[in-house]
Amino acid sequence: MYCEQPSGFMDTSRPGFVCRLNKSLYGLKQAPRAWYSKFASHLLSLGFQEAKSDTSLFVFHRGADTVYLLLYVDDIVLTASSQQLLRRTIDALQREFAMKDLGKLHHFLGMQVQRSNGGLLLMQHQYILDILERAGMSECNPCSTPVDTSPKLSGVTGDPVKDAIDFHSLASALQYLTFTWLDISYAVQQICLHMHDPREPHLATLKRILRYICGTLHLGLHLRPSTQCDLVVYSDAN
Template sequence: MVPGSSPNLVINPLVTNGFTKLNTSLMVPLSATKLALLLKDILRLKVLIILRHFLLLRSSLLFIVFLLLLLHAISSYVQNAFLHGDLHEVVYMEPPPGLRRQGESVVCRLKKSLYGLKQASRNWFSTFSDTIQKAGYQQLKADYSLFTKAQGTSFTAVLIYVDDILLTGNDLQEMEGLKAFLLKRLCIKDLGDLKYFLGIEFSRSKKGIFMSQRKYAPDILQDSGLSGARPEKFPMEQNLKLTPTDGALLNDPTKYRRLVGRLIYLTVTRPDIVYSVRTLSQFMHEPQKPHWDAAIRILNYVKGTPGQGLLFSATNNLALRAFCDSDWGGCRATRRSVTGYCVFLGNSLISWKSKKQTNVSRSSAEAEYRAMANTCLELGCDTYWKI
């Protein structure tokens, strides 16, 4: 016990798992660490996970959802995921309270990554990738978080984000074998049939699968203090043109950036607010009062439609259809046009985007052709995802 500590000290379960069961560290004399980095209170740090490349994640989720229409799906959770990552650098840390006897002058030489290390997430994903590829799964180049295995008529797909795993396929025996394989090497917990994944709810019925963020939307309203706001019927006023010099600068731009960031993730299942959120995301560096008012209006619209989402029909002809449109010089600041398109697989919407074009179009026809070119490019990507 550390001098000055309480005799009734209760050791955190993370400590016991990380230092005993997972063989995370090795106790070595303190003199061996004179030139090494000494990490203090490493177990008190928590990693802030920022969702990056959410468009790739959305594509993977939609790919998985179509598998769910015909296949079986389960979700799993990896306990203490980062502690499974192998550490290749020499790193030392002070032992947590309760793991060093009184008078001992020793430190821990880490053998596994811990939460708080910059390389922890990379080491964990490398460990998981190597493990699942040993089971015969291939990593997709379009999205490195998606692994598939096909043998004859058997098909299984695994999607992972940090420590959440989504497993689906048409071969229950293969899925059970994979769970047993991962359980021997990783501490996974079977959460049963897929119902909730990364803030997205999945509801299955005879009509198909409904994907929504019914719980996430009210959380945004509550965090912004607008739970009792008056609902709006549409997210943005018609013909509203915002510019970088519309009005007075906000005193605290961080609240605007936080709100728009959360709305961006809401567009994973809400294509009806994509254009409005894209417009507001252009002013993150210097948001002004009109931009904030427009963001509040989107929240009021979300207040009236909290359960809006996507329905993937169980009866589909699996034919790709796409629709696109464009304005002409819609952006007043740059005079560039805005492209919008949506792609359907049968009757189900699988891809959508609203984006400013890279070049200035000299006519409305040129803007329309650019929109069609971007849509055809997206169709090529969606064809790649088809089974």
């Protein structure tokens, strides 16, 4: 692979020369874009449609046959309304791309999947342990709620945090955790509102969230089949 001499690093004596890359760059944007374009085009040719709510989700629906395909770079989650349809879809993809069927879903992007007769349990147990270790709170004392209801973060003053980059990293990691830890969504949103100027009270709030998830490692999001199609909403406001 060759590339033009980047701006600021031009060899003035040899301006017409190009650079040879001895090692591929992981962050090279063109390769993932080209892969996604080719893969998406093939899926569309098979009758899939790109979901409007998520460009990584492709849906095939024809009569009673339904297939869902979720794509993340080169990792794929695939499910279908029947085993025969699932097998045909995998075969169609393997004829075009070098792919390996890893069997039933157990782990995907930091999420663990546990199967039972009652449905699926989605957990981020290892992901949480990694966050706690990064924060130096693996042995912290747990608390029963993710946020203190007394103080308010809006308008608080305090010293700036010593390491803003570390604060940003932990807050972003907690955002990904809200996919299965829905009860920390509000608390995480509150600290993310102050990413531009994190203060010590914001760090204390972040650590409280970490203490809460430390005490709730066994929890997860349980998905189960249901004949009820009504949307049920709970609120503590009258």
